[in-house]
Amino acid sequence: xxxxxxxHSGAGVPVEASQRRIRVALVGNPNxxxxxxxxxxTGMRQRVGNFAGVTVERVEGAMRGPHGEQxxxxxxxxxxxxxxxxxxxxxxxxxxxxxxxxxxxxxVVVVADALHLERNLYLVSQVLELGLPTIIALNxxxxxxxxGVEVDAIALxxxxxxxxxxxxxxxxxxLDVLRKAMVSVLDLPLPVRPFSLAPEIRDALxxxxxxxxxxGARAHFAxxxxxxxxxxxxxxxxxxxxxxxxxxxxxxxxxxxxxAGANPRSLxxxxxxxxxxxxxxxxxxNHNIGARTRSDRIDAVVLHRVWGPVLFVAVMALVFxxxxxxxxxxxxxxxxxxxxxxxxxxxxxxEGDLRGLLVxxxxxxxxxxxxxxxxxxxxxxxxxxxEDSGYMARAAYLxxxxxxxxxxxxxxxxxxISGFACAVPAIMATRTIEEPKDRLATIMVVPLMSCxxxxxxxxxxxxxxxxxxxxxGGLFSLQGVTMLFMYALGTVTxxxxxxxFKSTLLRGPVRPMILEMPAYRLPNLRTxxxxxxxxxxxxxxRAGTVILSCSVILWALATYPKTEVAPDVSAAAAHEIQLExxxxxxxxxxxxxxxxxxxxxxxxxxxxxxxxAAREVFVSTMGTIYGVGEADETSxxxxxxxxxxxxxxxxxxxxxxxVALGLMVFYVYALMCISTVAVTVREAGGGRIGWxxxxxxxxxxxxxxYTAALAVxxxxxxxxxx
Amino acid sequence: xxxxxxxxAIVLAATTYIAAKVWRAIAAARAPKGAGCDSGCGCEPVSxxxxxxx
Numbered sequence: 120x121x122x123x124x125x126x127h128s129g130a131g132v133p134v135e136a137s138q139r140r141i142r143v144a145l146v147g148n149p150n151x152x153x154x155x156x157x158x159x160x161t162g163m164r165q166r167v168g169n170f171a172g173v174t175v176e177r178v179e180g181a182m183r184g185p186h187g188e189q190x191x192x193x194x195x196x197x198x199x200x201x202x203x204x205x206x207x208x209x210x211x212x213x214x215x216x217x218x219x220x221x222x223x224x225x226x227v228v229v230v231a232d233a234l235h236l237e238r239n240l241y242l243v244s245q246v247l248e249l250g251l252p253t254i255i256a257l258n259x260x261x262x263x264x265x266x267g268v269e270v271d272a273i274a275l276x277x278x279x280x281x282x283x284x285x286x287x288x289x290x291x292x293x294l295d296v297l298r299k300a301m302v303s304v305l306d307l308p309l310p311v312r313p314f315s316l317a318p319e320i321r322d323a324l325x326x327x328x329x330x331x332x333x334x335g336a337r338a339h340f341a342x343x344x345x346x347x348x349x350x351x352x353x354x355x356x357x358x359x360x361x362x363x364x365x366x367x368x369x370x371x372x373x374x375x376x377x378x379a380g381a382n383p384r385s386l387x388x389x390x391x392x393x394x395x396x397x398x399x400x401x402x403x404x405n406h407n408i409g410a411r412t413r414s415d416r417i418d419a420v421v422l423h424r425v426w427g428p429v430l431f432v433a434v435m436a437l438v439f440x441x442x443x444x445x446x447x448x449x450x451x452x453x454x455x456x457x458x459x460x461x462x463x464x465x466x467x468x469x470e471g472d473l474r475g476l477l478v479x480x481x482x483x484x485x486x487x488x489x490x491x492x493x494x495x496x497x498x499x500x501x502x503x504x505x506e507d508s509g510y511m512a513r514a515a516y517l518x519x520x521x522x523x524x525x526x527x528x529x530x531x532x533x534x535x536i537s538g539f540a541c542a543v544p545a546i547m548a549t550r551t552i553e554e555p556k557d558r559l560a561t562i563m564v565v566p567l568m569s570c571x572x573x574x575x576x577x578x579x580x581x582x583x584x585x586x587x588x589x590x591x592g593g594l595f596s597l598q599g600v601t602m603l604f605m606y607a608l609g610t611v612t613x614x615x616x617x618x619x620f621k622s623t624l625l626r627g628p629v630r631p632m633i634l635e636m637p638a639y640r641l642p643n644l645r646t647x648x649x650x651x652x653x654x655x656x657x658x659x660x661r662a663g664t665v666i667l668s669c670s671v672i673l674w675a676l677a678t679y680p681k682t683e684v685a686p687d688v689s690a691a692a693a694h695e696i697q698l699e700x701x702x703x704x705x706x707x708x709x710x711x712x713x714x715x716x717x718x719x720x721x722x723x724x725x726x727x728x729x730x731x732a733a734r735e736v737f738v739s740t741m742g743t744i745y746g747v748g749e750a751d752e753t754s755x756x757x758x759x760x761x762x763x764x765x766x767x768x769x770x771x772x773x774x775x776x777x778v779a780l781g782l783m784v785f786y787v788y789a790l791m792c793i794s795t796v797a798v799t800v801r802e803a804g805g806g807r808i809g810w811x812x813x814x815x816x817x818x819x820x821x822x823x824x825y826t827a828a829l830a831v832x833x834x835x836x837x838x839x840x841x
Numbered sequence: 842x843x844x845x846x847x848x849x850a851i852v853l854a855a856t857t858y859i860a861a862k863v864w865r866a867i868a869a870a871r872a873p874k875g876a877g878c879d880s881g882c883g884c885e886p887v888s889x890x891x892x893x894x895x
Contacts, residue, residue, distance in 0.1 A: 471844055473844050668858045798870075
């Protein structure tokens, strides 16, 4: 049995290795592979992607050390330095400094990108100054080698005075050594400041350093903070009540530093980059200086002024076309399975309400949503390919000019694109935006991007009412183009609304964007499939919980109270009478006057109302409504039912392509997601301010949805459509 | 009668689940700044262990 010493228990107190607890913080520049390393070490499946800003929260995972130690690993958002400019960088610094009630980590692992070592060493130098046991994981050494860059890890150890471990996180290489180092580094001497300050600078900073120490900064943090405070006034916030005292002292220190012949605003950057440049010149050999990389050659087309945007539109068109057409055979298969299951259960159970609940409520409701699983999987497969290949950052670059025109920061584009998956993480992704007004404007428009929960609604209505007419010689179909139009409508509206907010409530300057372009790489098939499987699991879980519960409740509302129907009435008419006199029918009749101007009947009205729980519930409610009372008949796909539904008062078709188009437009704009409202409250500032922004967001989106759907339906009728 | 009781229990369970879900979502609005997704919002990571997000 191995015996060692616990970092928190004081030196000299022997602790059994298996009881030893070690807290490790994983930090590094954005897109250096921290989350990939975190996943490889902990076995978790934290989201990864080939662009900066994927991780915007701190996540903890556990692993065992080489002697059974209990190691907690904290993955933090990427940051270029320890001077926070945006909320995600504040989270990273908070973890490092043990603020907000968290313990200071026992060990820090700085994940450095071997290909861009000079820039990564800036953060390394700041972390070394924290005086914590530090390891440098020199990651992506394979990509560096491919680019002709060779790093001498041994020489780097001597330069930094800390262990340097070459790793390839995607292949799990170097991880065993890293695991061992996380424990053994505790027995090594602590790292020291990698470069020293000139005596005149140290003297100029001395009063500020002394004040910071008096105000509670640990001795080894104080001088480090004093140097940073010269350029980053936001750090004053870390000292809370000391801010008023601190501000004049920082000003005095700036004057003193200027008098010593240095520029106080750029001093830290000059010192650190001067040092890192020297380290790189002694430890890195670049065999391909000046040569155009493969990424450069691809970027010549992808980022071209004309071909870049054309390619972007073509890629998006292809994605939505593929989602619609490629998933169709699988969708038909799931549809068949669901209908077979409904028929089998219906024939096995005796007639009665319990059979109705299972067949119409559960299978009819949940099944009508489950058939969209192939589309959901396809959407996430494409999002994964775009993220993992490095194209996402290029898309943000291409959109920067457009974003600036509407007053938004180019960085807003990545949260907006993430909104195609789910608005909740997309709103959290706005933490990478430094300017609070830009961040808030982005939060306000992100839910306009069509999330995956809208996909079942679009697919149901497009499949039912838009004919599969070939366009451009069969390259595209009208159905795929309609789907693309819905996504484009949400995106364009988001830009217009952002421009409105930025010119009214959130007026502010537009700042230039600096965005790192990751190297292109072939998406990792395993990561892609894992991501798709993860999303499919979440969709199935949602179907088995929220959608199932809503379906059960809606079935009960559609079934009770029971209505006596004359025996000579046909089954279809009896079904209609029961529905109209049920609790759901009564609720629907109350809602109907509100939705009638949009061309909807009470059934659509009540389905819209129910979908405030989750958008997909619209589909399951329609599935339940059209299933109730028909358990003895062969189940018919919901799409076919909608297409052939007859209006009992006119004898004509109940739903038309015009109604379907208006309904899709309604769903493009309406914010029907409690989780999105909650995350908006929190990310917009919390408390009363957060609620105010959430109410504004919910209100404007609902108003926009109603007005646009009204305009489509009434405008269409005026033009002669029905 | 037994059938009605089973149906009543299922409907009650579903209603309780949805009410709890709505309550959790509202509570998530009060979570500290920097927190992650609330469980079940549809975006939480899958873990082999038990992740903690703040």
